[in-house]
Amino acid sequence: MTEEIQKAIEILTGGGIVIFPTDTAFGIGCRIDDRQAVDRLFRIRERPCTQATPVLVSSKEEALKYWDNPSERAKQFMDTYWPGALTIIAPCKKNFIYSPIRGGGNTIGLRMPNHDGLLEVIRSVGVPILGPSANIHGKKTPYAESDLDSTLVTMVDFVLPGICLIGSASTVVDCSTDPYTIVREGAITL
Numbered sequence: 001m002t003e004e005i006q007k008a009i010e011i012l013t014g015g016g017i018v019i020f021p022t023d024t025a026f027g028i029g030c031r032i033d034d035r036q037a038v039d040r041l042f043r044i045r046e047r048p049c050t051q052a053t054p055v056l057v058s059s060k061e062e063a064l065k066y067w068d069n070p071s072e073r074a075k076q077f078m079d080t081y082w083p084g085a086l087t088i089i090a091p092c093k094k095n096f097i098y099s100p101i102r103g104g105g106n107t108i109g110l111r112m113p114n115h116d117g118l119l120e121v122i123r124s125v126g127v128p129i130l131g132p133s134a135n136i137h138g139k140k141t142p143y144a145e146s147d148l149d150s151t152l153v154t155m156v157d158f159v160l161p162g163i164c165l166i167g168s169a170s171t172v173v174d175c176s177t178d179p180y181t182i183v184r185e186g187a188i189t190l
Contacts (some may be wrong), residue, residue: 012029017157019159020134021160022116026145027134028156032097032101041130041132044156048137054130055111056111056122057110067093068094069091070088074090074180078174081188083113083119085187086170087172087173087177090108092106
């Protein structure tokens with residue numbers, strides 16, 4: 001484990017906010033179970049609390065702790081595309097998940113990134129971490145460290161260096177409806 005990964009784990013575990021590379025783009029995150037950190041993340045990104053944010057997990061088993069009876073299609077997508085650039089939206093266990101994370105709704109978008117360093121971080125923190133792109137809401141998605149907004153960088157506790165292997169956004173699929181709907185076309189074509 002590198003010193004940088006160790007530092008990211010310590011900061012996230014302690015309720016801090018970290019910018020990190022994923023397989024797709026640079027993300028910004030905090031623990032899923034720390035409401036103060038979640039509120040701070042939404043403030044930093046200027047994201048409306050009515051707009052759900054994606055969450056990154058380290059395993060399929062971890063995802064199933066937060067989803068409430070996901071469809072066979074959701075499980076099939078998970079088996080086929082995880083770890084990878086597919087965010088899957090499914091009904092969630094609402095009482096486990098702070099309202100802004102799910103945009104006040106009944107679903108949550110989860111993804112298991114195909115990025116060894118980040119998976120090590122999430123596993124070590126012990127809970128999923130929020131994983132929206134590391135930008136002010138509505139601004140350009142950063143695919144390289146050089147794309148990061150310098151103001152945003154000063155507002156977080158740490159930036160984990162690294163590279164994004166794909167350099168394109170994840171595909172987002174909503175499996176809370178039947179048939180499923182593609183919310184955003186990204187790195188994976190379904």
